[in-house]
Amino acid sequence: MKRIAIFASGSGSNAQKIIEHFSDDGDIEISLILTNNEKAYVLERATDAGVPSYVFDRELLYNSSKVHDILIEIGIDFIVLAGFLWLVPLDILRSWPNRIVNIHPALLPKFGGKGMYGDKVHKAVIEAGEKNTGISIHYVNEKYDEGEIIFQKSFEISKDDTPETVAERIHVLEHKHFPLVIEKLVKDLQ
Numbered sequence: 544m545k546r547i548a549i550f551a552s553g554s555g556s557n558a559q560k561i562i563e564h565f566s567d568d569g570d571i572e573i574s575l576i577l578t579n580n581e582k583a584y585v586l587e588r589a590t591d592a593g594v595p596s597y598v599f600d601r602e603l604l605y606n607s608s609k610v611h612d613i614l615i616e617i618g619i620d621f622i623v624l625a626g627f628l629w630l631v632p633l634d635i636l637r638s639w640p641n642r643i644v645n646i647h648p649a650l651l652p653k654f655g656g657k658g659m660y661g662d663k664v665h666k667a668v669i670e671a672g673e674k675n676t677g678i679s680i681h682y683v684n685e686k687y688d689e690g691e692i693i694f695q696k697s698f699e700i701s702k703d704d705t706p707e708t709v710a711e712r713i714h715v716l717e718h719k720h721f722p723l724v725i726e727k728l729v730k731d732l733q
């Protein structure tokens with residue numbers, strides 16, 4: 544069995560789609576949901592799906608090895624960031640090299656970096672007059688949104704699109720592709 548941990552800070556609609564995707568998979572399991580936000584709706588989704596969850600704060604993540612050690616104890620093989628807003632600490636990056644991925648709601652390398660999340664991304668894309676936007680799935684390193692890009696899917700922005708409609712269209716793409724990309728990466732693990 545390959546075990547996946549998902550980090551999320553907010554709603555967790557992607558986390559839910561990933562949980563659903565692997566619910567009948569005999570080889571891959573979502574073993575833990577982790578969040579820095581005790582009010583995050585992803586916690587309810589985890590409870591409803593029967594997936595254990597863990598809440599941490601800055602101190603636990605950056606000044607202790609607690610989060611790292613929990614992931615080791617559970618035997619996590621692969622880590623997914625799905626709407627997780629903090630950087631991953633070095634101890635975790637070192638223990639899961641090329642085994643941590645993030646999804647970003649724009650076509651990286653543009654419109655990424657610190658502070659580029661949620662509707663801010665879509666507003667920036669529209670204000671820049673971009674013709675297309677889309678999703679990027681990439682490996683995670685010590686910087687925001689800079690790891691190697693694994694997968695992108697784009698669509699054309701129409702003149703009627705707003706940050707809200709772009710966010711909806713992005714979510715449709717994310718929900719469709721993210722579970723499948725994760726499945727392929729995890730199946731290919733040695």
Ligand code: GRF
Nearest residue numbers: 554555556557626646647648
């Ligand atoms: C997604 O759009 C993802 O690209 C970004 O944060 C959003 C999370 O949405 N990193 P949800 O919490 O999965 O609904």
